[in-house]
Amino acid sequence: MKKERNSKQDKLINPVLPPGVKDILAVEAKELKSIKKRLAKVYESWGYEEVFTPAFEYFDVLSLQAGERIKKEMFKFFDDRGDLLALRPDMTISIARLVSQKVSEESLPLRLYYQSNVFRQQKPLQGQPREFWQSGVELIGGKQTAVDAELIMMLIETLKALNLDNFKIGLGSVGFVKALLSAFNKDGSKLKTYLAQKNLVTVNKMLASNKSAAAKNLKRVLGLRGDKALLQAKKLSLNKKASQELASLNKVANLLKKLGYDKYITYDFSLVPDFEYYTGVVFEVYIEGVGLEVASGGRYDNLLSNLGRPFNAAGFAIGLERLHMAIVSQGQVLVERKTKIILSGSLSDELYNFATDARKQNKIVKIFAGPVKNPKKLLTEKKAKWFVKLGKDKAEIIGVKDRKTISKAQLRRWLKNA
Numbered sequence: 001m002k003k004e005r006n007s008k009q010d011k012l013i014n015p016v017l018p019p020g021v022k023d024i025l026a027v028e029a030k031e032l033k034s035i036k037k038r039l040a041k042v043y044e045s046w047g048y049e050e051v052f053t054p055a056f057e058y059f060d061v062l063s064l065q066a067g068e069r070i071k072k073e074m075f076k077f078f079d080d081r082g083d084l085l086a087l088r089p090d091m092t093i094s095i096a097r098l099v100s101q102k103v104s105e106e107s108l109p110l111r112l113y114y115q116s117n118v119f120r121q122q123k124p125l126q127g128q129p130r131e132f133w134q135s136g137v138e139l140i141g142g143k144q145t146a147v148d149a150e151l152i153m154m155l156i157e158t159l160k161a162l163n164l165d166n167f168k169i170g171l172g173s174v175g176f177v178k179a180l181l182s183a184f185n186k187d188g189s190k191l192k193t194y195l196a197q198k199n200l201v202t203v204n205k206m207l208a209s210n211k212s213a214a215a216k217n218l219k220r221v222l223g224l225r226g227d228k229a230l231l232q233a234k235k236l237s238l239n240k241k242a243s244q245e246l247a248s249l250n251k252v253a254n255l256l257k258k259l260g261y262d263k264y265i266t267y268d269f270s271l272v273p274d275f276e277y278y279t280g281v282v283f284e285v286y287i288e289g290v291g292l293e294v295a296s297g298g299r300y301d302n303l304l305s306n307l308g309r310p311f312n313a314a315g316f317a318i319g320l321e322r323l324h325m326a327i328v329s330q331g332q333v334l335v336e337r338k339t340k341i342i343l344s345g346s347l348s349d350e351l352y353n354f355a356t357d358a359r360k361q362n363k364i365v366k367i368f369a370g371p372v373k374n375p376k377k378l379l380t381e382k383k384a385k386w387f388v389k390l391g392k393d394k395a396e397i398i399g400v401k402d403r404k405t406i407s408k409a410q411l412r413r414w415l416k417n418a
Contacts, residue, residue: 020122020130031334032133032324035162036115039135039318042158046150048111048137053094055117059086061097065277065303066090067196073120087119090275092300092315095138100307108141108311115320129321136297136317140304144248147314148281148299149255155285155295155316156264162323163332166288169264172271173249174298175280176233179242180221183214195222195272213237222270229267249281277303283316289329294322339418340364342382344372345390354390358415376400386418 017023024032040050063071066089075087088094091114103110115135122130137154139147152169159167177195181188187206194202203222207215217236224232230253233246256262271282273296282298297316304311327334341358343365345351355365364384372378375387375398387398395411397404406414 022129027335028324031328032320034334035320035324035327036135038161039158040113040115042154042161043113043137046111046154048113051095051098051112051114052116053088053091053098053114055119056085056087057094057097059084061307062086062088062093064093064096064306065275065300066093067274067276068193069196070120070274073122075119075121088116089120090118091116091134091136091317092138092275092277093303095315096300096303096307096313099138099140099311099313100304100309103140103309105141105309105311109147110140111137112140113137133320134317135320135323136295136315138313138315140311140313142312144280144299144312145251145255147312148252149259151297151314151316152252152256152265152283153259153261155283155297155318156261158318159285159287162327164287164326164330166330167264167294168266168286170268170271170284170286170293171249171253171265172268172282173245173280174272174278174282176242176245176249177221177269177272179239179245180214180218182241183212183239184210184218191218192272195270196274198270200270224269225267227266229269233267233269245280252281273298275300281314285318287323287326290322290326292319292322294319294326338362338364339386340366340382340384341418342366342368342372342375342378342384342387343390344368344370344375344387351390354388354411354415357412358418361415363415363418 059074059076063074063086066074070089074089077085079085095112095114099110113136115133117131117133119131137151139151152171156169178192181192184191187210191203191206194206200222204219207219217238220236221233230250234250238246253262253265256265268284271284273282277300278298279301280299283296284293285295287294295316295318297314299312299314301312304313341363343351343355343358344367347369351367355367358365366382366384368378372387372389375389379385379387379398379400385399389396389398394405394407397406397414
């Protein structure tokens with residue numbers, strides 16, 4: 001008998017999850033649902049429409065201008081036809097593919113939004129495991145300055161709609177930095193990679209060993225941060241392309257200032273995203289209480305060209321887990337607290353009719369058939385307010401601190417005030 005028991009145990013599967021993924025339980029699921037609903041309300045008020053794309057696509061599409069680090073982190077697999085597929089590492093490339101297939105130039109500008117999970121084989125970090133959720137928008141077409149400013153303004157309004165005010169948007173231009181890096185030939189690519197990794201120590205070492213005027217200029221630029229960084233950048237000696245990119249950023253900054261959004265903006269010229277498709281203005285959102293950026297975005301004018309559609313585009317993505325962390329850290333209540341009632345009694349029309357009436361009055365009702373030994377303990381475990389036991393002629397009502405018996409004629413009146 002003992003050997004048989006061990007044999008059965010050997011066949012059991014250890015029910016654990018791999019690193020970097022997690023279950024989302026009821027409370028967090030409700031809170032995330034509430035956040036997504038509020039985000040969608042803002043997006044739609046600005047004219048954006050929701051779309052969905054597949055969780056996996058061809059690797060050569062999803063890796064387009066993704067960057068070497070992102071390519072390495074993608075979950076890749078072969079299908080039964082031998083084609084190399086991958087889980088989406090972000091949503092922008094998927095949306096670009098959708099637009100290239102389904103959209104004509106006549107329908108531009110096009111405003112789309114999504115709320116989807118994405119996948120990367122990265123070391124689990126605070127708020128960003130190997131599967132995580134993004135909520136974001138993409139604006140295809142339109143005039144560059146107006147589009148960039150709209151996205152930043154909408155992002156600010158989105159955060160304000162979530163009652164967040166302790167945030168800053170770091171604004172920079174990857175096009176400006178790329179223009180300066182063009183003077184470094186092969187080292188320019190290495191410097192860009194280290195900047196994307198936020199490895200400023202290595203960047204500074206490389207620049208210190210380079211005695212050229214370009215190295216000194218780049219070092220000054222990368223050190224420009226804060227409200228006055230844009231003004232300081234204008235005073236530097238720049239090549240033609242860098243001057244053009246800085247002028248584009250300045251137009252966006254002036255429009256944001258004119259419309260009263262400049263108080264939320266700071267500048268950071270060391271911003272270089274991981275994804276290679278970014279070409280111009282880029283930005284990140286920092287919220288007090290969260291150690292990593294909560295949202296990021298920018299302009300990507302060449303991505304759709306590589307898919308056969310030469311459309312300008314820009315967008316942003318919010319990390320939902322990080323946003324949730326920021327909101328909860330401020331003590332906000334995300335879910336409406338409805339009255340919960342545990343209903344007990346014989347399974348009869350009367351019991352189900354009472355439950356239906358309670359639900360119509362915006363109450364949450366859980367039915368427990370059969371006897372309940374410890375109603376007060378059950379109330380605590382289920383975080384309910386009332387335990388109602390329907391008898392033949394009367395109803396017993398138990399709260400955490402009180403207990404009473406009323407007639408069934410009084411029960412409807414009690415329910416209205418419960």
